[in-house]
Amino acid sequence: MDRMNAHRRMQLYGALLLLPAAVLLATFAYLPTIATLINSLFLPGFRGAPTEFVGLENYRLLVEDSTFWRVAGNNLIYALGTIPTSIALALAMALFVNARLPGRGFVRMAYFTPTILPMIAAANIWMFFYAPQIGLFNKLLGALGLSGVNWLGDPGVALTSVIVMTVWKEAGFFMIFYLAALQGMPPELREAADLEGTSRWSFFWRVTFPLLMPTTLFVLINALINAVRVVDHLFILTKGGPNNATNLLLYYVYENAFSFFDRTYAATITVVILLVLAIVATVKFAILDRRTHYQ
């Protein structure tokens, strides 16, 4: 009898300890998700009238909306462009500054500086970098005798320009995680490899990289979330233009909710984004978890 009460009490304590986190999670994640889902089943009222229930009508409109498919395609390209690039760059930078090189602290600071800049400030700077006539890049190209590019105004190039800026901003942040993981690696592994005469590339690919898998998984999740979440630069650089060439999902949601006053349609897009992210996260954890060695 006594043991049952003690057990129950432990369960109660456990639940109470989880309570603050649960409340926060519920208030800021679960309840809004449910509210959004419900909101997506309505159409906005006409001239101030209350919203009317229409079931899945919004989803049908979404499927027929060519702008949505354009935006989704853009986001996919954007994700494919930013995620591998920023991770690879972060890993390379971490390996570089992990070695014993002069001015190592300064180089680390230089790599990390883009991260501490607020996104809006960075975007304003890059807007002037990308300016066709007076901007840095075209002036450099001009000095080399090449004609300038309309980095943000040419639909074929604009999304790439946005991707480059994003990679510049994010790589430093991911580098920190890789640096920490690299410094946590036992030096005996390196020494053993040297004794056996392993090449540096072989050592990296067969020892370092697999041991970094937990960090890579973490960074991958972060990069994926950022690919959907971070649209601040669009407000400054392109506002989704020219003609939706750089429009991304979250920016489209913002436009619908706040420029077009169409909350329900924005809720519909949000639900779709959540679904896609949930599927990707599930797949990722299922597959990658097996290949990760946690120590």
Place this chain on the structure above:
Amino acid sequence: MRARLSFPLTALAAGLLAAGPVTADDPVELTLYYPIAVGGALTEVIDGLVDQFEAEHPDISVDAIYAGNYDDTRVRVMSAIEAGDAPQLSVLFSIDLYDLLEQDAIIAFDEVVETDEEREWLDGFYPGLMENGQLDGMTYGIPFQRSTIVLYWNKDAFEAAGLDPETPPETWDDMARMAAAVRDASGGDQWGVMVPSTGYPYWMFQAFAFQNGHRLMSEDGTEVYFDDPAAIEALEYWVSLATEHDAMPDGTIEWGTLRQNFIEQSTAMMWHTTGNLTAVRNEADFDFGVAMLPMKTQRGSPTGGGNFYLFKDADEAEQRAALTFIRWMTDPERAAAWSIETGYMGVSPAAYETEALRDYIESFPPAAVARDQLEHSTAELSTYQGGRVRRALDNAVQAALTGQMAPAEALAQAQREADAALRRYAR
């Protein structure tokens, strides 16, 4: 037990006392959000004006909050209203009228004015600036930071190109010809003209269309006419400046960096809001002029900028205080000071009668161009579902300028999208 209970009790008591009734001695508190869409340290100017107002009216305390550009400010205001913390007044885009009415957020000034003096004040503004703020005979928006598009031209560049530096282009043909001449003379280093196609592309397009004799929307905000042949011709001219005349760069031209482009002389002419006038004047180290936009069949430009709006969620004392503040801010003296600091127009004929503005115009004639262009002005593009309609037109303009679609095709698509958005409002 006692020690544990007394703290929450005290906290509760303190809270109740703090929420006590406001006595008649407390100043009426007003909150307003305002945007800045042009260059210059204008928050300091606004803060200075607010301080001056509070000194003259100790019974009213005003909290003026800078909220970004017009879109940001609208979002800020709508969020505040939904959070139950509505401001009493704000400066918002003149074209937000229909959306604000639909959200049931604003009231007409006619309901708040009481005395004859106030009614006179209400009638004292330029009619061209009142167009966007009036519906069904009621006034919802009072002009504050209003502009038209003007043509800035670099006199030194004109002279270097062999053109008369004192003569700006009068017609579309003139502008194309002069711009091409500048480009040729500079050996491809300098562009002839730049018209911004990001930020507010629909505004620029509206100017072209109106110069071709065409109005893009109906008076009641329920219909738009984007695919009219006159409109298509206007867009074709704009595109031809880059493709045919080689006077303007390809692709879109960024609103935010255009002023800098002009100041660094990478273009000899630019179309921009008169709200940038003072900033250009302060920064340009060359001789420049400002002119009305060139004409095709008529002169013209849409008006632009922000109006004062009064919000519904305010009690009578707050509404009267807000009216006092708005009257003070649009008083001829203040309107003149504001115009000189920014380049925005003086909003009433009386403002241009003040000594300050008269002297300023004498010493700096470009300050009068926007006012002179007012008689050729038209209301800015404003309809129900304004956001969607303007975005459709923005996309069409950018598609045509980047060569993705022919102007006729682009405008036809914009018309379709706008019609779909306005379907429920057709009368």
